[in-house]
Amino acid sequence: MNTHLMTFQNTSIVLGEGLRxxxxxxxxxxxxxxxxxxxxxxxxxxxxxxxxxxxxxxxEVYLLTFPPGEASKSRATKEKLEDQMQKKxxxxxxxxxxxxGGVTTDLAxxxxxxxxxxxxxxxxxxxxxxxxxxxxxxxxxxxxxxGKNLIGTFYLPETLIIDFDFLVSLPKEGIxxxxxxxxxxxxxxxxxxxxxxEKAGESLLxxxxxxxxxxxxxxxxxxEVISTDFEEKKGMRRILNFEHTVGHALEKFFNYQMPHxxxxxxxxxxxxxxxxxxxxxxRTYFNRIVKLLKPLAPCKQFDLREVYDYMILxxxxxDQLPRFVLIDNIGHVLAFNDDYCTLxxxxxxxxxxxxxxxx
Amino acid sequence: MNTHLMTFQNTSIVLGEGLRxxxxxxxxxxxxxxxxxxxxxxxxxxxxxxxxxxxxxxxEVYLLTFPPGEASKSRATKEKLEDQMQKKxxxxxxxxxxxxGGVTTDLAxxxxxxxxxxxxxxxxxxxxxxxxxxxxxxxxxxxxxxGKNLIGTFYLPETLIIDFDFLVSLPKEGIxxxxxxxxxxxxxxxxxxxxxxEKAGESLLxxxxxxxxxxxxxxxxxxEVISTDFEEKKGMRRILNFEHTVGHALEKFFNYQMPHxxxxxxxxxxxxxxxxxxxxxxRTYFNRIVKLLKPLAPCKQFDLREVYDYMILxxxxxDQLPRFVLIDNIGHVLAFNDDYCTLxxxxxxxxxxxxxxxx
Numbered sequence: 038m039n040t041h042l043m044t045f046q047n048t049s050i051v052l053g054e055g056l057r058x059x060x061x062x063x064x065x066x067x068x069x070x071x072x073x074x075x076x077x078x079x080x081x082x083x084x085x086x087x088x089x090x091x092x093x094x095x096x097e098v099y100l101l102t103f104p105p106g107e108a109s110k111s112r113a114t115k116e117k118l119e120d121q122m123q124k125k126x127x128x129x130x131x132x133x134x135x136x137x138g139g140v141t142t143d144l145a146x147x148x149x150x151x152x153x154x155x156x157x158x159x160x161x162x163x164x165x166x167x168x169x170x171x172x173x174x175x176x177x178x179x180x181x182x183x184g185k186n187l188i189g190t191f192y193l194p195e196t197l198i199i200d201f202d203f204l205v206s207l208p209k210e211g212i213x214x215x216x217x218x219x220x221x222x223x224x225x226x227x228x229x230x231x232x233x234x235e236k237a238g239e240s241l242l243x244x245x246x247x248x249x250x251x252x253x254x255x256x257x258x259x260x261e262v263i264s265t266d267f268e269e270k271k272g273m274r275r276i277l278n279f280e281h282t283v284g285h286a287l288e289k290f291f292n293y294q295m296p297h298x299x300x301x302x303x304x305x306x307x308x309x310x311x312x313x314x315x316x317x318x319x320r321t322y323f324n325r326i327v328k329l330l331k332p333l334a335p336c337k338q339f340d341l342r343e344v345y346d347y348m349i350l351x352x353x354x355x356d357q358l359p360r361f362v363l364i365d366n367i368g369h370v371l372a373f374n375d376d377y378c379t380l381x382x383x384x385x386x387x388x389x390x391x392x393x394x395x396x
Numbered sequence: 397m398n399t400h401l402m403t404f405q406n407t408s409i410v411l412g413e414g415l416r417x418x419x420x421x422x423x424x425x426x427x428x429x430x431x432x433x434x435x436x437x438x439x440x441x442x443x444x445x446x447x448x449x450x451x452x453x454x455x456e457v458y459l460l461t462f463p464p465g466e467a468s469k470s471r472a473t474k475e476k477l478e479d480q481m482q483k484k485x486x487x488x489x490x491x492x493x494x495x496x497g498g499v500t501t502d503l504a505x506x507x508x509x510x511x512x513x514x515x516x517x518x519x520x521x522x523x524x525x526x527x528x529x530x531x532x533x534x535x536x537x538x539x540x541x542x543g544k545n546l547i548g549t550f551y552l553p554e555t556l557i558i559d560f561d562f563l564v565s566l567p568k569e570g571i572x573x574x575x576x577x578x579x580x581x582x583x584x585x586x587x588x589x590x591x592x593x594e595k596a597g598e599s600l601l602x603x604x605x606x607x608x609x610x611x612x613x614x615x616x617x618x619x620e621v622i623s624t625d626f627e628e629k630k631g632m633r634r635i636l637n638f639e640h641t642v643g644h645a646l647e648k649f650f651n652y653q654m655p656h657x658x659x660x661x662x663x664x665x666x667x668x669x670x671x672x673x674x675x676x677x678x679r680t681y682f683n684r685i686v687k688l689l690k691p692l693a694p695c696k697q698f699d700l701r702e703v704y705d706y707m708i709l710x711x712x713x714x715d716q717l718p719r720f721v722l723i724d725n726i727g728h729v730l731a732f733n734d735d736y737c738t739l740x741x742x743x744x745x746x747x748x749x750x751x752x753x754x755x
Contacts, residue, residue: 123542
């Protein structure tokens with residue numbers, strides 16, 4: 038078993054194999070009670086065996102579940118799970134372990150942060166996206182009828198356990214979705230990582246050394262970003278909005294039926310096209326970006342004007358014009374006077390939208 | 397206008413007169429929107445005039461209200477108020493001002509801590525209890541069907557404004573309730589303050605210099621305690637839990653219909669009785685405590701066993717046994733290996749409960 042350890046504030050981050058049934062996990066639970074939180078699918082796949090494993094250390098271990106899907110990321114689910122914990126008489130001497138994708142880690146983190154005003158939290162992301170993005174950074178929250186993640190806290194887990202073995206059961210689409218997110222990170226923050234992913238190519242779709250290396254590097258990047266701006270008070274965070282202007286508009290146009298990873302991939306290509314058109318980004322770099330992302334960005338037909346109009350609704354837009362986070366190099370975002378985004382002429386944007394329909 | 401300033405972490409604490417319509421309050425609001433949260437009574441008394449006053453600084457100012465009483469300190473009220481804020485499109489650029497007693501400051505603090513993962517908070521306690529206790533220390537929270545304050549956060553206001561003028565309209569019971577809390581502080585931390593209150597006697601019931609002195613001293617004590625142990629990770633902050641094991645159980649038994657001050661007064665007597673029975677506290681001290689608190693602790697009949705069972709639900713309990721914070725002198729709490737609480741035999745606890753029914 039090969040584990041890599043990093044620490045951020047009081048969080049230990051452990052990466053490796055076989056961690057979901059390990060002494061390391063047992064040791065991370067310092068309380069007399071443990072609550073595992075997972076959606077019904079993950080509970081079936083892993084939750085029950087983890088419960089049995091942890092029970093052998095003679096602790097009280099409960100497994101609480103909720104229906105899978107984004108709809109469960111709500112105040113109602115939070116309340117239901119809290120009530121189940123309270124009914125069992127659980128107090129502060131309880132560790133909460135969230136096992137699953139972003140919905141679960143966000144929900145479990147929010148519950149841990151407000152249960153008895155904060156109990157120890159362990160997160161175990163099971164999706165690639167969760168490993169490289171959602172579970173890192175202490176953002177917790179739920180959706181409301183008014184929008185996503187509107188109610189939540191900043192709350193760090195004591196331990197973040199990234200068990201590569203969870204990826205074995207992940208479908209190809211799940212791996213691709215996570216890879217797109219890593220490519221995005223590389224484009225905004227780390228040229229070396231981009232080079233590495235280009236070289237690794239298709240081999241990243243297998244659970245092997247190259248993928249594990251990339252996960253580790255992505256965690257490091259995310260940690261660097263959040264350690265400079267943990268509560269998103271500075272403008273830096275805007276760089277995470279790269280591809281959002283196009284990506285979110287597409288998701289809205291397709292009524293959220295387009296896979297998130299696809300929207301991100303297409304968004305990256307479109308916004309890199311804009312940077313290239315404006316002669317901010319070299320064409321050779323742009324071509325490399327297109328080449329790497331094309332397999333992950335299946336061509337879709339859509340109404341240019343309608344998608345353009347959705348962009349104007351974006352939080353960053355100004356004077357009825359959409360604004361964009363733009364890169365001027367692989368691994369570097371333009372600061373635009375610390376705004377980290379800029380207005381772009383309508384015809385350039387429409388050309389970009391035209392382009393992504395034709396690749 | 398005479399204001400006294402203290403600071404704790406990033407919180408400024410201001411005490412004085414006429415503060416609810418002051419440049420100081422205006423300056424404390426650095427965002428473009430302001431939400432005042434108050435119960436319907438306080439909104440009528442002060443909220444509306446404060447709204448008009450703050451609107452004159454050409455900011456968007458909203459007044460949101462809820463029905464008065466402990467029943468409003470719930471997840472349901474929190475959700476309703478959040479939805480009203482979201483409906484108005486309010487984001488992070490919003491300051492939340494909570495004006496009222498402990499219910500309001502706890503609720504407003506909890507909302508501020510989770511709205512967009514945290515927005516600026518100003519607290520203005522209107523009750524003596526709020527001034528000396530509830531609004532200081534960053535504890536926020538709501539009750540659930542399983543107990544008080546079970547869901548919440550630690551979240552400090554940017555500014556805590558203690559306007560003595562609010563006390564003018566407070567009934568005698570309200571003053572007494574606050575005084576009980578100050579007696580509690582004196583018992584755990586400051587013998588001199590206890591002596592002073594014994595001497596001052598009835599004069600504390602008027603809004604005059606002795607009362608103001610005591611408020612300021614109480615704030616100082618509370619700050620000393622929390623500044624050494626903000627998130628109750630060490631045992632130290634536990635000393636604030638003196639009387640809670642009995643007090644909270646009684647409140648639950650009487651379905652939160654017993655005035656909080658009464659529960660605290662009875663709780664202090666019961667837990668001092670335990671300390672005396674265990675020969676930790678001298679009987680002469682115990683008698684002084686009973687004498688000072690008796691007028692504030694009207695005798696009540698209740699089911700011993702049921703109240704005992706509620707104690708086990710307390711956050712401090714261990715192995716299904718209640719634990720207690722105990723004093724061994726006026727102004728001093730026993731450390732019990734830095735746990736600042738200890739298990740007590742069932743029969744001693746039941747004797748204490750018997751005693752408080754008979755005084």
